[in-house]
Amino acid sequence: MTDEAALLKRARAYDEKALEEIYEEYAPLMYAYIYRRVGDRMAAESMVGDVFVRMLDAIQSERAWRTSFRGWLYRIAHNLIVDHHRSRPDEPVVPLEGQEVSSEGDPEEALSERVSRKRLLSAVRQLTPGQQQVLVLRFGEGLTARETAAVMEKSVSAVEALQHRGLAALRRVLKGG
Amino acid sequence: MGERLFDRVLEKCLQEVERTGDVDTVLRRHPEEAEALRPLLQLASSVREEYAEVPEPRAQLADGWARLRREARQARRAAGVEQVAVHSPERRASMRLRLVPTLIGVALVVAVGLAGMVGVVRAAETAVPGEPLYGLERFIENVQCRLTRDPEAAAQLRMQFAEKRMAELGELVRRQDQARLEKALREYGDAVGALPGGPNEREVLGDPARVQEMSRLLARNEEQIGYAFQRAEGQQEEDDGEEPEGEDEGWWTLEDFTHPVAASLAEHYDVDYDDIVYWFQQGYGFGEIMHALETADKIEDEEVDWADLLEEKGEDKGWGDIWQEYGLIGRPEEVGPPDHAGPKDEEKEPGPPSHAGPKDEENEAGPPDHAGPKDKDRDPGPPFGSPPGQMKKGDGGD
Numbered sequence: 001m002t003d004e005a006a007l008l009k010r011a012r013a014y015d016e017k018a019l020e021e022i023y024e025e026y027a028p029l030m031y032a033y034i035y036r037r038v039g040d041r042m043a044a045e046s047m048v049g050d051v052f053v054r055m056l057d058a059i060q061s062e063r064a065w066r067t068s069f070r071g072w073l074y075r076i077a078h079n080l081i082v083d084h085h086r087s088r089p090d091e092p093v094v095p096l097e098g099q100e101v102s103s104e105g106d107p108e109e110a111l112s113e114r115v116s117r118k119r120l121l122s123a124v125r126q127l128t129p130g131q132q133q134v135l136v137l138r139f140g141e142g143l144t145a146r147e148t149a150a151v152m153e154k155s156v157s158a159v160e161a162l163q164h165r166g167l168a169a170l171r172r173v174l175k176g177g
Numbered sequence: 178m179g180e181r182l183f184d185r186v187l188e189k190c191l192q193e194v195e196r197t198g199d200v201d202t203v204l205r206r207h208p209e210e211a212e213a214l215r216p217l218l219q220l221a222s223s224v225r226e227e228y229a230e231v232p233e234p235r236a237q238l239a240d241g242w243a244r245l246r247r248e249a250r251q252a253r254r255a256a257g258v259e260q261v262a263v264h265s266p267e268r269r270a271s272m273r274l275r276l277v278p279t280l281i282g283v284a285l286v287v288a289v290g291l292a293g294m295v296g297v298v299r300a301a302e303t304a305v306p307g308e309p310l311y312g313l314e315r316f317i318e319n320v321q322c323r324l325t326r327d328p329e330a331a332a333q334l335r336m337q338f339a340e341k342r343m344a345e346l347g348e349l350v351r352r353q354d355q356a357r358l359e360k361a362l363r364e365y366g367d368a369v370g371a372l373p374g375g376p377n378e379r380e381v382l383g384d385p386a387r388v389q390e391m392s393r394l395l396a397r398n399e400e401q402i403g404y405a406f407q408r409a410e411g412q413q414e415e416d417d418g419e420e421p422e423g424e425d426e427g428w429w430t431l432e433d434f435t436h437p438v439a440a441s442l443a444e445h446y447d448v449d450y451d452d453i454v455y456w457f458q459q460g461y462g463f464g465e466i467m468h469a470l471e472t473a474d475k476i477e478d479e480e481v482d483w484a485d486l487l488e489e490k491g492e493d494k495g496w497g498d499i500w501q502e503y504g505l506i507g508r509p510e511e512v513g514p515p516d517h518a519g520p521k522d523e524e525k526e527p528g529p530p531s532h533a534g535p536k537d538e539e540n541e542a543g544p545p546d547h548a549g550p551k552d553k554d555r556d557p558g559p560p561f562g563s564p565p566g567q568m569k570k571g572d573g574g575d
Contacts, residue, residue, distance in 0.1 A: 014249045014250075014252055014253040014256070016246060016249060016250075019245055019246065019249055020242065020246075023241070023242045023245055024316065024319055027238060027241060027242070027320070028234075028238075028319070028320040028323040028324055029323070031231075031234050031238055031320070031324075032231045032324060035231050035232070036228050036231070041232050041234065041235075042237065044234075045234050045235065045237035045238045045240075045241070046237060046241075048238055048241045049237075049240060049241030049242075049244045049245065052241060052242075052244075052245045053244060053245060053248050056245060056248055056249060056252065057252075120223055120224065120227055121227055124224065135224060136228065138191075139221060139224045139225040139228055140224075140225075140228035145188055157181065157184065157185075160184040160185060160187070160188045161180070161181070161184050163184070163187070163188065163191075164180075164183065164184045164187050164217070167187075167217040167220050167221060168217065170220055170224075171216055171217070171220055174220075
């Protein structure tokens, strides 16, 4: 049994030490992932606790994860992010504070002048949840296309297609079209 | 080109750009698709760059752990599972004794909690091992480390944390808090192990500037450890009505004391702890000893061991000279001046470096080169004998 498998077995028995190890290992990862998806530090911190409480419940199921525990945690986090957005239907898609969003001009030109952080990230958040997830997992979390496919339970080619469509859509959003 | 094929090419290009950071070179390999690929690759690089910045989390992330633990306890109770906890009668007695500081700790948490979460985080930053908020401090550090992608920034962080561990150790020695000292020593040893260029990384020869920085940090810390311990010992003896021992007595004379850095080096390089202590006593600091261990590891000749290298180093050589001699780095004309190993011996103050004893005013000008014991009568160079258990090349000890 691998170290991780043994750790998870102990966690399944509610062993606090094992749970603490898991939390220390994965909470920073989940925090960064959620922050990149929701763009709100406080919400991200709070949702990390939700991920692990949900994990504690789901870990009892034999079908909890198949190959990657980390990938499984990303999926739990993703579901919570979707719930988070659903529970705030009136919230603007892009929470912005005093930023200048210019929809004019050529996107490449805008990029060469360095697109402002907020503008770029807010544009990402206008993409479909699937496209956002691919971009965050690939360019934020540094996962490979194969790892991303495992997290999203899709084929590698589907992930590559989503990635292409996501980047193309992002370009259109920045262009304002 | 069909969509599916374009998706594939884009993915390959993204991987290459991530590896090399050079969009133009990558696009030269795909001239027909370059126009369509370029904006997507640039966009991906920008997104990657922006995603690298994540604000540091605050105390709420630690709240998540508290929630998880609470839920686990409830679930455990509901499932009728008991947390395994077998304690001897002595341990139970000791735990009862520890209840008092725990209660004080709880009161502290409540009091600090009233001051708000910012206060909690600040209090955690100054906690020492064994205190209730210490876990939070370490947790926040852990998060900082994991979120720091830039290797240089991560190295700086680890240096900072080693300094913090040192300060905690000093604080506990000052308080003469023997109970928490052991944990603090372990924490310090771990922090040293994780230092950039330290034994966990095994890249001592990789970045000379880091080696220097690490050596300085270790030297400073050794001096402080020794000083703090001696002060505590002296204080104890004064309290007992005895004369404090002379200042030449070092930490190695303390009973039941395992030096965390020596232990960490012994473990990581699989050598005897006593050998490391021996060479430290001979006037070599841990930074130097670590250089020797790492250098010996890198030299393919199994006949050369780290003790030989230390002796060689004592013969007015710098580490740069030794590394050149064994072909680990090029000659100056090939690679520029060998500035990696710190000042050469001839540039140093003659005589042994300052050590873990009371701070010598003459040494205030800068950190010592290493932290071996002060021995005013020692010649600038060895001869050193073989340390206990250390077989020298050519000794024929079989």
